Amino acid sequence: MVLHRFGTEEKFILLGKGNQLYSLGLVPDAETPQEILLNDEAWKVEAGSSEDIGAVQILGTKEEALVVNHMLELFSVKYAESQLGRRLLPEHKVIxxxxxxxxxxxxxxxxxxxxYGQNNYxxxxxxxxxxxxxxxxLDLKMTVAQVSTPAFATFVACGQAHSVVICQNxxxxxxxxNNTHQCGMNSNGQSLVTPTPPECPEADH
Known part of the structure; x- marks a missing residue:
């Protein structure tokens, strides 16, 4: 089962033989596809059941694949690298x-x-x-009754150049x-560099 394609469609990350993650694609400076086992022990998916395999998440940018295993550990492999990159956020579990x-x-x-990544907007x-x-x-804050308090996030989403976080409540x-108001703000096309609640006018009753 192919899990993710990245690097201008020239490389794949997939779950293969022995429930281990493999990278399939072009090695830098090579002209033919190479199959490369990600050898580091941390990349083994020690699946005790099909639910463990199903819990593996893979997404990524054009140049980097990001893997969350069933232990909620986050790993990265760059397109230009043939072996395991590194674990990200070792002190945290990613859902x-x-x-x-x-x-x-x-x-x-x-x-x-x-x-992390590009941040031009x-x-x-x-x-x-x-x-x-x-x-x-991110420094997430919500203002309720004119009081700013830390926010607990429950969902994240990315557009091509904007992002959305849903928090508690x-x-x-x-x-x-925000050039076409994709952040829900009337900001005259200016980008928003801090997390901001969208402008939601109250409905007439």
């Missing part, structure tokens, strides 16, 4: 990934959101438009490109 071609968000069991929600090379936690935060 959901969201990716565009250029950035990603990871949601942890503690309701925290981490982001503020789609990482970190308060600036700088590219980030390491997963960085179904509250919503958006950030990134």
């Amino acid at each position: 959901q990934l969201a990716c565009s071609d250029i950035h990603f968000l990871a949601l942890t069991t503690h309701g925290a959101v981490f982001a 503020g789609q990482l929600g970190l308060g600036n438009a700088d590219q980030v090379e390491e997963p960085t936690q 179904e509250s919503v935060l958006c950030f990134g490109m």
